[in-house]
Amino acid sequence: MTLEILTADTLAPLRHGFFTRRGGASSGIFEGLNCGPGSSDQSESVRLNRARVAEAMQLNPEALVTVHQTHSARVVSLTAPLPPDEPRPEADAIVTATPGLGLAILTADCKPVLFADPQGQVIGVAHAGWRGALGGILENTVKAMEDIGAEKSRIRAVIGPCISQRAYEVGEDFLDTFLEDDPDHTRFFANGVDGKYHFDLVGFGLARLRAAGIGDVEWIGHCTYADPKRFYSYRRSVHEGQADYGRLISVIRM
DSSP: OOOOEEOOGGGTTSOEEEEOSTTOSBOGGGOBOOOOTTSSSOHHHHHHHHHHHHHHTTOOGGGEEOOBOOSOOOEEEESSOOOTTSOOOBOSEEEEOOTTOEEEEEESSSEEEEEEETTTTEEEEEEEOHHHHHHTHHHHHHHHHHHTTOOGGGOEEEEOSBOOGGGOEEOHHHHHHHHHHOGGGGGGEEEOSTTOEEEOHHHHHHHHHHHTTOSEEEEOOOBTTTOTTTOOOHHHHHHTTOSOOOOEEEEEEO
16 A cells, blocks of 8 residues: 655645555554554564655655654754664654754654754654643754754744544643643633543644744644544554554654
8 A cells, every 4th residue: 555645835845744554564453654663563564664654755764763752842953863773862852954864753642743944954853742742842842943053933833643632531630730830721621521621732732833933833634543544543542452552653854
């Protein structure tokens, strides 16, 4: 099956893509394009999937860079591919101004965010779940891009497929965490049933990015939870009692 790659005009002319699970070599619960080496999928299948992504992005496999994601607010700035025989740095965003590098992030409900200042030739990617977004990963990515030559007013950001508010049910403790940070965060929650709430992860990310003062920001759409044929979803895997789940990959390159 051919790879399915979602793109956004906002990031043109830079080559980029939010890859769905279609077109991969994995099977079973990972069926499709699972690009997560941290999953229990066969390592050869993951390697082949990532090689297909690199080819689609016109990159050498070693130039497709990912990090060890930990739901942090840490950003790394790279000028060369990471050594293949060394541990990947712990971070949840990457920026570069180096041609030939492809920056990638893995997700399975959290927000994948691609950033670009085409004029300044600076790009970035971020993995922004609720914890990272609340901690400042999006703002830190913008700042790291500025540090290597981007101008905030020229930066464009696109949020890729992630879990929608309708599918993101949370408890009162979750709500309290956000209200302790800022009482105005209540606008990102809708009442559910049995004392539960529904959190707007997309809206929260859009608001943080707009407040950061960048030039343009949008959500590409698509709920990972609601479309199992196209997207992996951590929350759906838990609800279905699956032992593990695949990881989607989102990429931008210079």
